Amino acid sequence: MPLYRRLAEHYQGAIQAGTLVAGDRMPSVRDLMRQHQVSLSTALQTLRHMEEGGWLEARPRSGYFVRQPRRSAIRPVQEPKSLIAIDPAQYVGIHEKVSKYIAQRQASAPAIDLSGMTCAPELYAVDTLKQAAMRALRDRPELLTSAMPHNGNHTFRQAVARRALNAGMRIDADEVVVTHGCIEALNLALRAVAGPGDTIAVESPTYFGLLQALENLGMKALEIPTSPHTGISSEALELAVRTYGNIKAVVVVPNLQNPLGCIMPDASKDKLVRLCEELRLPLIEDDAYTELADGNAPPSSLKSRDRSGNVIYCASLNKVLAPGMRLGWMNGGRWHERVKMLKFTHTRANEEWTQVTAADFIASPGYDRHLRRLRQLLKEQRERMAESIAAYFPEGTRLNVPNGGVGMWVELPAQICSQQLFELALAEGVGVSPGAIFSNSNRYGHFLRICCGHPFTRELDQALRQLGRIGHMLAAG
Amino acid sequence: MPLYRRLAEHYQGAIQAGTLVAGDRMPSVRDLMRQHQVSLSTALQTLRHMEEGGWLEARPRSGYFVRQPRRSAIRPVQEPKSLIAIDPAQYVGIHEKVSKYIAQRQASAPAIDLSGMTCAPELYAVDTLKQAAMRALRDRPELLTSAMPHNGNHTFRQAVARRALNAGMRIDADEVVVTHGCIEALNLALRAVAGPGDTIAVESPTYFGLLQALENLGMKALEIPTSPHTGISSEALELAVRTYGNIKAVVVVPNLQNPLGCIMPDASKDKLVRLCEELRLPLIEDDAYTELADGNAPPSSLKSRDRSGNVIYCASLNKVLAPGMRLGWMNGGRWHERVKMLKFTHTRANEEWTQVTAADFIASPGYDRHLRRLRQLLKEQRERMAESIAAYFPEGTRLNVPNGGVGMWVELPAQICSQQLFELALAEGVGVSPGAIFSNSNRYGHFLRICCGHPFTRELDQALRQLGRIGHMLAAG
Structure with a gap:
């Protein structure tokens, strides 16, 4: 990992741990150079990398400040309302639903596919x-x-x-x-x-x-x-x-x-x-x-x-x-x-x-080295995607950002049908998994599972923006 | 394929087709050299190869003669006695029988294993x-x-x-x-x-x-x-x-x-x-x-x-x-x-x-070449094994020598329990498959399936001799 990224990690960790909070002033370029014995270019790269990642904002003539993460405004997914399991008599067959979902996904071959739970090939050794x-x-x-x-x-x-x-x-x-x-x-x-x-x-x-x-x-x-x-x-x-x-x-x-x-x-x-x-x-x-x-x-x-x-x-x-x-x-x-x-x-x-x-x-x-790298990449991708979801998705969206893994579970406002969102997004070349396929009791109709196994790119950010736009449209009814 | 083997093939084909029959005199070394324009050493190799394969016998001072195949004395496996399927109510579970068979085979790891239906690795490309x-x-x-x-x-x-x-x-x-x-x-x-x-x-x-x-x-x-x-x-x-x-x-x-x-x-x-x-x-x-x-x-x-x-x-x-x-x-x-x-x-x-x-x-x-070679090797192995079975197995043994494939189905005299033969052979380092595992209606108790996927060697011939000896012993009761 290059020096500027290690340094960025160092400060991002402090933000995650709450040592630095929103509004705190980041050390200046000069401070960074002195405190960490790095070159001007490394110090600059560190700050820019953190800004791009949504951790900092630049205020003209004042320097860099820790940013309020957008996703801190987003609430977590709700707890189940009851401890009582649904009577299996109410169940629907899941086959047809899942087969239809898989067939739709395969037929469309979306350019940005966030429906699976597989990481991009380049994340592996x-x-x-x-x-x-x-x-x-x-x-x-x-x-x-x-x-x-x-x-x-x-x-x-x-x-x-x-x-x-x-x-x-x-x-x-x-x-x-x-x-x-x-x-x-x-x-x-x-x-x-x-x-x-x-x-x-x-x-x-x-x-x-x-x-x-x-x-x-x-x-x-x-x-x-x-x-x-x-x-x-x-x-x-x-x-x-x-x-x-x-x-x-x-x-x-x-x-x-x-x-x-x-x-x-x-x-x-x-x-x-x-x-x-x-x-x-x-x-x-x-x-x-x-x-x-x-x-x-x-x-x-x-x-x-x-x-x-x-x-x-x-x-x-x-x-x-x-x-x-x-x-x-x-x-x-x-x-x-x-x-x-x-x-x-x-x-x-x-x-x-x-x-x-x-x-x-x-x-x-090499295997443990690979795993460490994979975990780190997934974490970065997840954080970046969570920020975009927080920025683009409609008011009332709830999100669990997990402490690991490849997927995120998103609770949309209750009036949004995620099957509809899935179909509209697919037509625009973006794949996600609608919540209804994760149950055979007709629940989770306003949930989405989104894969964060892909490197965060401009195209990926754009895809999340598209999902958000469709969500807004469906929320408006 | 070397020339001597192609020439041997030529004559073996004629024997199989009945153009040459048992007792016929084979062309002499000199005849072969002249008729096929081959060297002395190729002609000699051809005859020796056919003799080793059990196709010819050498008679002192008279030359080589087509041999009575030993297996011509062996009769084919009998037809089923009735067209009526056995009532499934009479069935036994097959699991336990098969699991026991597999476990026994695995535990013994016989030196010569003729129980499977897999060819030796060297038969593949x-x-x-x-x-x-x-x-x-x-x-x-x-x-x-x-x-x-x-x-x-x-x-x-x-x-x-x-x-x-x-x-x-x-x-x-x-x-x-x-x-x-x-x-x-x-x-x-x-x-x-x-x-x-x-x-x-x-x-x-x-x-x-x-x-x-x-x-x-x-x-x-x-x-x-x-x-x-x-x-x-x-x-x-x-x-x-x-x-x-x-x-x-x-x-x-x-x-x-x-x-x-x-x-x-x-x-x-x-x-x-x-x-x-x-x-x-x-x-x-x-x-x-x-x-x-x-x-x-x-x-x-x-x-x-x-x-x-x-x-x-x-x-x-x-x-x-x-x-x-x-x-x-x-x-x-x-x-x-x-x-x-x-x-x-x-x-x-x-x-x-x-x-x-x-x-x-x-x-x-190369794939079709591989298949032609594989078929030819299997055929040779099968013929050699059939000859050995005919020579060593007890009177009354019946045998199907198939026109291809990896296995042979042997019907032993009715008083022989092939499960017993299987166990005794395994103790001597030879694996076969007892007939009873090919049915869950308690039939085929005096049958064996023998794999012919392995090159015919002295050790393999010896293993068939052992099986024959155990068969004789069991037949005697």
Whole structure:
């Protein structure tokens, strides 16, 4: 990172921590040069970079001042109004809605696509991965033509098991099953503990891919009230289990929930894991984003609290390592043997070549460097986008700016139909995800999920301005 | 192919066609030199190669004579005794049986493993594939870090669509869904047309992977009597549909059926496709082996006869291109939209890098050269193994030597329990597949499936001798 950016970081951190507040005068160019022993050009670049990022404003003949972040005027998304889960009898099928959404998005191929949860390719270590891949091909070309070991390549399983160990999870390499992304892991986890006709508790809102998978497996999703700040409510879950019976499992994204972006506090995680143990309710943990949390101490997992094998842990390297490699892995807890068998009958083993390439990178010091850089870039992009949303979106918009990850959950004024906004934006070449696909109980019709995985550019800013304009138009009715 | 082998081929073909028969005198070294304009050493090598292959025997001072193939004394596997499908009420669960079999095989890791249906890595074009993979990495490294297009990489889909076209199937590139091997395609096909509790007609015997997949999907397999020479009986299928109702689909391997190795005659294929159309019974075609049929005109598919979208076509490149790449593809016929959606919710899209590598090779002239070589090697291995089986196995053994593919189906004398043989052989370091796992109606207890995907070596011959010895022991009781 160049010197001016490191210096900008230093002051931005102080603003975020509240050491410097809106209206405070920034050190002058001369001060910066003296205090930090930097050149005139570095000092100037630092101030301009912070101004461009919306952190400072220049006042003629007075210097730079810390700016009131526009998004400080924007309120957070509201808490759920009740702890009572909606009666599944009121549910609508999600398939058609999601299929229509995906088809529309694919057909339009928007120029600026903020609908997914994937980061731009340039955020990943493409050269390092390419070198690792070349090495794998040179050293072990026979991987291309040999039958694969069941459950995954040993070196890869060892590499992820070691990282899990550092995150407080004791999962040995031979207790890891490698999967095609997290979605296969979730499918296997669900099939391991439940069957057609069974009900599965999920967060509300939740990832549409999970709702779709459930519907395809003939299972019913019961949406549990979930705080946009502290995650799924254990009280609401307990109430639902006592009300509805026949709930066979609960699926939870404890860290950087999709779409909410929230991280459950440790106490809530403890409570949830203990509750599920007491109820003998299998707890399926979906972990795709933890390593993208801000800072260098990722939040803890539910699995690290598991004493009885009641937690099925499903992880993805898709967002973290590389979206083009589609690697996931899982540990089935006390259903692990059944998970292994289901994986075998489902897709057999994963290709070894990809795993060897990934293991090479994951076991190297470069991997943590990559993660630090990725987190930092995502944070910058997120902050910049939040500022633009605050500036352009209609009065009454609420926003959660999460402490990590790839998405933001935006609550629009209640009269705005986000499906309409989605369609109008698509016609202008901008893709977003409408809130309604994150629930099958007709909720979240005025919410949007916006991806912040792309570098903040003038075009991206322009796209957010367009979204804001459409929002204003729809708000006016 | 060296000259002596081409010359040997020439004469072996004549023996197979019956132009030369057992006891005929082969041309002498001098004759060969004159007639074919070859050197002394080539003529000698030709005769020695044919002798080693079991085609000729040397008689002192008289020259070489066409040998009575030992396997001509061995009779083919018997036809099913009845056209009536066994009542599914008599079925046993297959899971436990198959899981136990897989676990035993894995735990023993036999030195000579003839249990799978995978060819030895050296039978594939590892260098060509490695070069193609390197090229893909150099030209398009961003494939590693980019989100993938739904349903597969376009170039790959085009490459397989073109080959399908040459095989008489009109499937456009955008009607191809790329899958993780054929097993995922089968899972998707089954889920597209049927649900838990439904009955699916299958061949008897059939691939244990299919039985396992069905059981995991909560579906029931109805085993239809199948000729070891002409494949599934349309009469038996029709009878079963009229008897049982609630049959939602039929899964058929028309070419080089697993485990029988038979190829359905064209007339039987016509009849089956028309019958399923009449009955509105979805016909799922499992095509993993067609390109491994002897000769250079692969047998035709069921899909090429499909006029109404009633055939779901599932293909694998696993045995043909490379076992380490796990590529399959499918076309869902009139259920194609549903197949696409199920694939998305199941495992999302396949990695592009593997597909780009495969497409590079498949579209090159080297691919057909590779296939010709692979077919030829498999044929040689199969013939040599059949000779050894004929020599070593107990009296009363029956054998189908198929016209292509990777497996052989061996019928042992009825008093031999092949599960016992499997276990005893495993203890001696030899793996085979016991017949009982190819049915969930307690049939085929005295059958074996033996893989002929490995180069014929002294060790392999020795392993077959061991199997024969154990067979003799069990036959004696």
